[in-house]
Amino acid sequence: MRRPLAAFALAVLAGCPSGKEGSTVIPTGKVVGEACSAGSQCRSDLICLAGVCAAGPPAAASCAAPPGSPQIVAGLEPTAPDPGPEVCVSVVRSPVSFAPDATVQDLGPLQVGSSATFAVTSGVSSFLLFQQRVGNTAADEFATAFGMLTNAVTPTDLRAPDGTLWYDDTAGYPSVTLGGKTYADVSAILGYDPGFQAITAGFPVPNTSRALDVVRSAGGLPPGNWTFKVNDWAFQCPFGDCNSTPNASGVYQVHAVTHTLLASTGTLDVEVYLATDPTSALSTAAVAVANPETARFVASLGTFLGNAGLCLGTVTFHDLPGWARARYAANGTVDLTDASACGDLNQLFTTAVVRSRAVHLFLADDLIAPESVSSTTGISIAGVDGSIPGPSGFPGTINGGAVVGLFDELGVGSCSGGGPDLARCGTDRVAYVAAHEIGHWLGLFHPTEKDGTWFDPVADTDRCPCYSCAPFDARGSCAEVSSKATTFMTNDRCTLSASCGGGKNLMFWLLDPRFSTGELSRDQGQIVRLNPAVR
Amino acid sequence: MSLEAVVLALSLTAQAAPAPSPEVRDQVRALLGNIDTRVPPETFRALGPGAEEALADFAREEQGSPLRRVHALEALAGLGGARAEAVHREVLARSTAPRAVRRAAVRGLGRLAGPRRAAAELSPVLEQDSDPVVRATAAEALAAHAPADACARIRARALVEPAPSRFHRALTTCDRASRAGSRRR
Numbered sequence: 213m214r215r216p217l218a219a220f221a222l223a224v225l226a227g228c229p230s231g232k233e234g235s236t237v238i239p240t241g242k243v244v245g246e247a248c249s250a251g252s253q254c255r256s257d258l259i260c261l262a263g264v265c266a267a268g269p270p271a272a273a274s275c276a277a278p279p280g281s282p283q284i285v286a287g288l289e290p291t292a293p294d295p296g297p298e299v300c301v302s303v304v305r306s307p308v309s310f311a312p313d314a315t316v317q318d319l320g321p322l323q324v325g326s327s328a329t330f331a332v333t334s335g336v337s338s339f340l341l342f343q344q345r346v347g348n349t350a351a352d353e354f355a356t357a358f359g360m361l362t363n364a365v366t367p368t369d370l371r372a373p374d375g376t377l378w379y380d381d382t383a384g385y386p387s388v389t390l391g392g393k394t395y396a397d398v399s400a401i402l403g404y405d406p407g408f409q410a411i412t413a414g415f416p417v418p419n420t421s422r423a424l425d426v427v428r429s430a431g432g433l434p435p436g437n438w439t440f441k442v443n444d445w446a447f448q449c450p451f452g453d454c455n456s457t458p459n460a461s462g463v464y465q466v467h468a469v470t471h472t473l474l475a476s477t478g479t480l481d482v483e484v485y486l487a488t489d490p491t492s493a494l495s496t497a498a499v500a501v502a503n504p505e506t507a508r509f510v511a512s513l514g515t516f517l518g519n520a521g522l523c524l525g526t527v528t529f530h531d532l533p534g535w536a537r538a539r540y541a542a543n544g545t546v547d548l549t550d551a552s553a554c555g556d557l558n559q560l561f562t563t564a565v566v567r568s569r570a571v572h573l574f575l576a577d578d579l580i581a582p583e584s585v586s587s588t589t590g591i592s593i594a595g596v597d598g599s600i601p602g603p604s605g606f607p608g609t610i611n612g613g614a615v616v617g618l619f620d621e622l623g624v625g626s627c628s629g630g631g632p633d634l635a636r637c638g639t640d641r642v643a644y645v646a647a648h649e650i651g652h653w654l655g656l657f658h659p660t661e662k663d664g665t666w667f668d669p670v671a672d673t674d675r676c677p678c679y680s681c682a683p684f685d686a687r688g689s690c691a692e693v694s695s696k697a698t699t700f701m702t703n704d705r706c707t708l709s710a711s712c713g714g715g716k717n718l719m720f721w722l723l724d725p726r727f728s729t730g731e732l733s734r735d736q737g738q739i740v741r742l743n744p745a746v747r
Numbered sequence: 748m749s750l751e752a753v754v755l756a757l758s759l760t761a762q763a764a765p766a767p768s769p770e771v772r773d774q775v776r777a778l779l780g781n782i783d784t785r786v787p788p789e790t791f792r793a794l795g796p797g798a799e800e801a802l803a804d805f806a807r808e809e810q811g812s813p814l815r816r817v818h819a820l821e822a823l824a825g826l827g828g829a830r831a832e833a834v835h836r837e838v839l840a841r842s843t844a845p846r847a848v849r850r851a852a853v854r855g856l857g858r859l860a861g862p863r864r865a866a867a868e869l870s871p872v873l874e875q876d877s878d879p880v881v882r883a884t885a886a887e888a889l890a891a892h893a894p895a896d897a898c899a900r901i902r903a904r905a906l907v908e909p910a911p912s913r914f915h916r917a918l919t920t921c922d923r924a925s926r927a928g929s930r931r932r
Contacts, residue, residue, distance in 0.1 A: 489880055491879075491880065538912055538915060539915075542883075542912070542913065542915050542916045543880050543883050543884070543913055543916075544880070545850075545884075545916075547916075577846075577847065578847055578850060580854070581785065581821075591779075591781065591785060591786050591788075591818045591821040591822050591825065592785075592817070592818065592821055593781060593782065593783045593784070593785060594781070594782050594783065594814055595782060595783050596783045597783070617814070617847075618847075619813050619814040619817055619845075619847040620813040620845035620846055620847040620848070621812065621813055621814055624812065624813060624845075625810075625812075638812060638813070638814075641812065641814070645782055648782050648783070649782075649783065652783075658784070661784070662784050662786070689793060696789075698789055698790050698792075698793035699793075700778065700786070700790055702774060702777035702778065703777055703780075704773065704777060721781065721782060721783070721784045722777060722778070722780040722781055722782065723780040723782055724776070724777050724780045728780075
C-alpha cells in the first residue's frame with residue numbers, strides 16, 4: 213500500500229534541515245540483513261529482497277555504473293518489403309532470441325476464451341504475455357452503451373500456480389482518499405492493464421508496486437505453471453453495460469517471455485529509424501552518426517535513462533526503405549491523425565523489423581496531430597508510443613514503436629556544456645522526450661495524468677491530485693468536481709510537496725525546464741529493468 | 748471594405764489583446780511543454796484573456812524552443828480569431844524562423860482561413876516560398892482546407908517541383924476529395 217500522507221510529511225521533515233534540535237526522524241522497521249516477507253517490514257529506505265531486508269538488488273553484469281558508455285553506429289536498412297500502396301500490413305511477428313537471460317514460450321494460436329498455460333521456473337523475475345491477432349479474426353469494434361469502441365486485447369483470469377488471482381480484466385480497482393476525494397489506486401493490485409490496446413498487446417508482470425514487492429521479497433515470481441484466458445473486449449466487455457453479445461471470433465498468437473534479471477542496473481540498446489527529410493539534420497544514418505548533436509543526444513539520453521539504473525548500450529541508426537519514408541513520412545512528417553492499425557503511424561511501426569530485443573525508436577522532423585477542433589483533441593505532441601509496454605523482442609508489429617519529433621530542436625541554443633541542460637539546449641530536450649517515450653515502452657505510465665485524477669501503478673512516485681494541488685481559485689474546474697475540467701496539473705503545481713509531487717519526474721506529462729529533472733523512483737527503475745528489452 | 752481597411756481592422760483587433768499576468772504566462776508556458784498528451788484549446792481559453800497574448804509571445808519568440816513555438820501556434824489556431832491569424836502570418840513571413848515553426852504557421856493559417864480564404868492566403872507560399880518542404884506543407888494545407896479551389900494549382904505546381912514526390916500527400920488528399928466530390932454529384 214502507498215505510504216499514508218502522515219508518513220510523507222515525516223519524510224519531508226526528515227529530509228529538510230530545520231535548524232531545530234530534535235527534529236530528525238529515525239526510520240523505523242527492520243534493517244539490512246533482517247528476515248522479511250514484505251517490503252513494509254523493512255525500513256522505508258530498504259526493500260525486502262529474497263527474504264532479507266536490503267538496500268537493493270545487485271548490479272547486473274552488463275552495467276556496472278550507469279549511464280555506461282553508449283556506442284553510436286550506423287546499421288543496415290531494415291528489410292521491410294513494400295506491401296504496395298493502400299495495403300494495410302498486420303502480420304504476426306516471431307520473437308527474437310533473448311538468450312541468455314530470457315526465454316520465449318510459444319503458446320500457439322489460441323481463440324479468445326481458451327485457457328493458456330506457461331511455465332515460470334525458479335529465479336524468473338518477470339514475464340511478458342504478448343498477444344498478436346491472427347489475420348482479421350477478431351472484430352475491430354464492439355458495441356457499448358457509449359457507442360462503438362475499438363476492440364482491445366488483454367489477458368484475463370491470470371493466476372499463479374497456487375491459484376492466486378493476479379489479474380481479472382473486469383475487476384474494479386481499490387481506492388485511496390487524498391484530500392477528501394477518492395481516487396483509484398492501481399498500485400495496490402497485482403496486475404494492471406490500462407486497456408484500449410488494439411490488435412497486439414503486451415501484458416507485463418510485475419508492473420505495480422504490490423507485484424514488485426511480491427517478486428522482490430521472494431526473490432522471483434512464484435514458480436510453476438501460470439494460467440490465463442486469452443481475451444479481447446469484443447469477447448468479454450469490461451464495461452458494465454455493453455450492448456453486444458460476446459464475439460468469440462478472435463484468434464491470437466500468444467507468446468510468454470520470461471526474464472531472470474532482478475538487478476539494480478541493466479543495459480538497454482536502442483534501434484533508431486530515421487523518418488526524416490533528405491534535407492534534415494539527420495537525413496541518413498551515415499549523416500546522423502557523424503553529427504556532433506547525435507553524440508549529445510545519445511549522451512543526454514543515457515543520462516536520463518541512467519536515472520532508472522540503465523546503461524545505454526548500442527544506439528544503432530537506420531535509414532528507412534525509400535518506399536516507407538515516402539509513404540509514411542513524406543517531407544519528414546509523420547501524420548498521427550489516423551490512430552488505427554492502418555494509419556500512417558502504425559504502418560510505419562511495422563517497418564521496424566530489425567531483429568533486436570531493443571527499443572525501436574523513430575525520429576521524424578515533424579509530427580502532425582489531429583486538428584484542435586474539439587475538446588477531445590488539442591495541440592500536437594512531441595512524441596508518442598504505439599503501446600505501453602512496447603513489444604520488446606517482437607519487432608515490426610502494429611503499435612510496435614515509439615516516435616519522437618525533432619522539430620528543429622537539434623543544436624538549438626547552447627549545447628556545449630557538460631550534462632543535460634533542458635533550459636538552454638534543444639538537443640537535450642529531444643533526448644528528454646525520447647527518454648520519456650522509452651520509459652513508456654519499458655512499462656511506465658505518467659505518475660499523474662493531466663487532469664490530476666488518475667495515477668500510475670507505482671506507490672513511490674508522488675501523486676498530484678487536482679483538488680488538493682491546484683490553486684484554490686482553479687479547483688472548481690478540476691475533474692473531480694467538473695465534467696468539463698480545464699484545470700490541468702502543471703509541473704509547478706506538482707513540485708510543492710510529497711503530496712503534490714511528481715512534477716520533476718521523467719514520466720510527468722509535461723516537460724518544463726524550470727522543474728523537470730528526469731528523476732525516477734525506485735519502483736519505476738525496477739519496472740523498467742524487468743522489461744525483456746533490458747539485458 | 749478595402750483590403751487596407753481589413754488589415755487595419757485586424758491589426759487593431761490584435762492590439763486590443765490584454766497583456767497576460769505573470770501567473771497566466773507561467774501556466775501557458777507550462778502547458779506548451781506537453782510531451783505526448785494533447786492540451787485542448789479550451790484549457791488556454793480558461794486561463795483568461797491574457798492567455799492569447801502569452802501564446803502570441805511564445806509563438807514569436809525567435810530565440811525560443813522551436814517546439815514550444817509550434818505548440819503555441821497550434822494553440823492559437825485552436826482559439827481562432829484575427830489575432831491568431833496575424834501572428835501566423837508574421838511568423839510565416841520570417842524566412843529565418845525554423846522550418847518546423849514556419850510549417851506550423853502554414854498549417855495553422857490554412858485552418859484559420861478556412862475553405863473560403865485558404866487559397867488566397869497560401870497560394871503565394873505554394874508558388875514562391877524558397878523552402879521546398881514549406882511549399883509542400885502549403886500544398887497539404889490547401890488540399891485539406893480548400894481542395895475545390897486549390898487542387899488544380901497543386902497538381903500544376905507538383906509538375907514543376909524539383910522533387911514532385913514531396914507533393915505525394917497533398918495529391919493523395921486531392922484525389923480523395925475529387926472522388927468524394929464525384930460521389931456527391
